[in-house]
Amino acid sequence: MYKLLKLIFVISAVFIFQKTSAQDKNDNINVIVIDAGHGGKDSGAVGKKSKEKDITLAIALRLGKYIKENLPDVKVIYTRKTDKFIELHERSEIADRNNADLFISIHVNASTKKSVTGTSTFIMGLNKADKQLDVVKRENSVILIEDNYKTKYEGFDPNSPESDIIFSLYQNAYLDKSIRLAELVQEEFKQKAKRTDRDVRQAGLVVLWNCAMPSILIETGFITNPSEELFLNSKNGQAIIASAIYRAIKKYKYETEHQNKIIKSEKKVTFKIQLAFSGKKIDTKPENFKGIKNVECVEDGRYYRYFTGNTKSYEEIAKLQKKVQKKIPDAYIIAVNNGKLITIKKALQILNN
Ligand SMILES: [Zn+2]
Known part of the structure; x- marks a missing residue:
């Protein structure tokens, strides 16, 4: 399905x-x-x-x-x-x-x-x-x-x-x-x-x-x-x-x-593309990520997240996502604010305020 x-x-x-x-x-x-x-x-x-x-x-x-x-x-x-x-x-x-x-x-x-x-x-x-x-x-x-x-x-x-x-x-x-x-x-x-x-x-x-x-x-x-x-x-x-x-x-x-009400409008929003989320640590070399470069591994509690891209512009990250999705179709955009993951909707709200 x-x-x-x-x-x-x-x-x-x-x-x-x-x-x-x-x-x-x-x-x-x-x-x-x-x-x-x-x-x-x-x-x-x-x-x-x-x-x-x-x-x-x-x-x-x-x-x-x-x-x-x-x-x-x-x-x-x-x-x-x-x-x-x-x-x-x-x-x-x-x-x-x-x-x-x-x-x-x-x-x-x-x-x-x-x-x-x-x-x-x-x-x-x-x-x-x-x-x-x-x-x-x-x-x-x-x-x-x-x-x-x-x-x-x-x-x-x-x-x-x-x-x-x-x-x-x-x-x-x-x-x-x-x-x-x-x-x-x-x-x-x-x-x-x-x-x-x-x-x-x-x-x-x-x-x-x-x-x-x-x-x-x-x-x-x-x-x-x-x-x-x-x-x-x-x-x-x-x-x-x-x-x-x-x-x-x-x-x-x-x-x-x-959530939307709890988060204060801090203008420190950053967008990234999440490539994978895993319980296992993987070397971030491009070969392991379908040739995608600049992969960043972030340890999050007992898990590892793999990102690429880092920008304050949603337009820029959306462009990058299109490129990345040619290799990893389900790569998706995440937004970070003050070191915490927030939804894209929230990120855009903060940026527009
Ligand atoms: Zn059972």
Whole structure:
């Protein structure tokens, strides 16, 4: 459905650039897709007395209820409301068809060690240390029970460790926003819900791969830990988890919709072209970026951003973007102000003031 362009770089990795634009939507959050992980013939992780698919559905429905009750301007769409099997690609397609502003996928984690507990929130991308490999394998392996999965997922094979290299230089115009939302979810889990914090993580998750909107996958706890399994199956536990996610969404919505007012008109706006965003450090030599020169690598927390261009003129950067897009079609313009990323709309507002 999306035009995915495969580029083979000298470092022999295949990079996928996604056709999205950060500028084609306004900042309002009015449609939220809630995705209850697994379902039907796919049980997900299995505990002593429960299955992941049932917990995810209960939490998803509760979260939707809280949103509907408290955020009347938001339309909630569920990928499933019953115990039904849905292919991974179909989940992000539901979000796309409905022009969703957010995609929230809910899951339950598992470990071979009974003692492991806690929540983590994932965003799309290749993680630096491959520590999430078991999560990635488990959450992606669903596609093995789908028909024709190899043609549907660009040759991706969850059993082949090399094939997830297709995620290694994934670029999504919505990653910044996904990270922010993920951080807010973990903050709520830790501070208010008092869950063990396993942090925001980046992983090559198929369900998030084609989402053209900020999207996160939440592992709400471990089904393999007896007390967490009990908690996740209790009405109270489900309410605590769902309300933490709800509060994070509410905060995110407020932040996103009020950003313009918060930022003071500082005339220090700079435009750049973002070429890639990755959990891996890549040498900035032109060969690694389709011959594009003057590539700058900026370490941003645990991620690396790759830019070219540096100008205060939007016209100039738009011209450069046209040139760059001949080589990397989905390269996009970003605006920085006082060392912080801001939207193009905001940048232009500031410049015009
Ligand atoms: Zn799952």
